[in-house]
Amino acid sequence: MQYDLLTQYKYKFFCLGSGSSGNCYYLGTNENGMLIDAGIGIRNVTKALREYGVAFEKIKAILITHDHTDHVKTVGCFGDKYNIPIYATDTVHEGIQRNKVIQAGLHQSKRVIEKEVSFSINEFNITAFDVPHDSIENVGYYIEFDKQAFALVTDIGRITDKIRDYARKANHLVIEANYDEHLLQSGKYPHYLKERIRNGMGHLSNRLSAEFIASIYNEKLQNIWLCHLSQNNNHPEIAFKTVEQALATNGVVANRDVRLEILSRHKVSGLREF
Numbered sequence: 041m042q043y044d045l046l047t048q049y050k051y052k053f054f055c056l057g058s059g060s061s062g063n064c065y066y067l068g069t070n071e072n073g074m075l076i077d078a079g080i081g082i083r084n085v086t087k088a089l090r091e092y093g094v095a096f097e098k099i100k101a102i103l104i105t106h107d108h109t110d111h112v113k114t115v116g117c118f119g120d121k122y123n124i125p126i127y128a129t130d131t132v133h134e135g136i137q138r139n140k141v142i143q144a145g146l147h148q149s150k151r152v153i154e155k156e157v158s159f160s161i162n163e164f165n166i167t168a169f170d171v172p173h174d175s176i177e178n179v180g181y182y183i184e185f186d187k188q189a190f191a192l193v194t195d196i197g198r199i200t201d202k203i204r205d206y207a208r209k210a211n212h213l214v215i216e217a218n219y220d221e222h223l224l225q226s227g228k229y230p231h232y233l234k235e236r237i238r239n240g241m242g243h244l245s246n247r248l249s250a251e252f253i254a255s256i257y258n259e260k261l262q263n264i265w266l267c268h269l270s271q272n273n274n275h276p277e278i279a280f281k282t283v284e285q286a287l288a289t290n291g292v293v294a295n296r297d298v299r300l301e302i303l304s305r306h307k308v309s310g311l312r313e314f
Contacts, residue, residue, distance in 0.1 A: 107135025119149030
């Protein structure tokens with residue numbers, strides 16, 4: 041794939057996988073970028089990066105949201121083996137260290153961050169903030185670059201004022217829409233698992249995600265990506281329609297006033313350039 045000089049310096053976002061099978065996102069240019077979470081294999085990452093003109097060695101950092109396996113499965117290989125700095129809170133690093141699925145530990149690649157304390161990676165100014173989830177700790181990321189703002193919030197038990205504050209400032213928002221309430225209720229999951237998902241420390245439903253998006257929408261918001269859809273308790277069309285209808289109640293038309301996209305569990309998403 042050939043890119044002209046202008047494309048080389050455009051900021052781009054794409055998803056390499058979203059859901060319990062593995063989570064990973066790319067934000068950056070062709071020359072300088074980062075991954076958020078490392079829940080899929082390095083071969084798949086390399087292939088996806090190449091598809092959009094990004095060389096593996098241009099990955100300057102990996103930001104980790106929390107220590108669940110679908111977000112950190114390959115973090116050890118990325119870190120010390122390829123000398124890519126791994127950024128996470130001290131508590132999340134402790135969870136990574138205890139996760140038995142991770143075969144390679146983090147030593148020289150370990151970078152400790154604090155919630156609400158901004159830090160920089162090249163031209164990106166990054167702030168981690170608290171997100172309620174039943175992991176050892178979970179954070180979202182608010183990333184500022186070139187007069188733009190990107191926010192990623194996944195594995196959300198419930199909406200908090202902190203999530204609301206960062207999301208309403210974003211031009212580009214990745215947010216969870218994990219399950220449809222009716223599909224979860226009528227599905228085959230055991231009662232305890234259904235309760236774990238919807239108890240305020242699990243995941244966010246389509247309805248709650250849609251209501252939240254509609255409540256924080258403003259003209260600055262350009263892109264919305266719905267992430268971490270359940271394979272058993274959701275469907276892309278249901279999630280899309282739920283958010284589309286919530287926006288419409290405020291007179292906002294999806295894919296006219298704001299781009300709305302569902303991120304796939306297994307396929308690389310379309311490319312968005314800013």
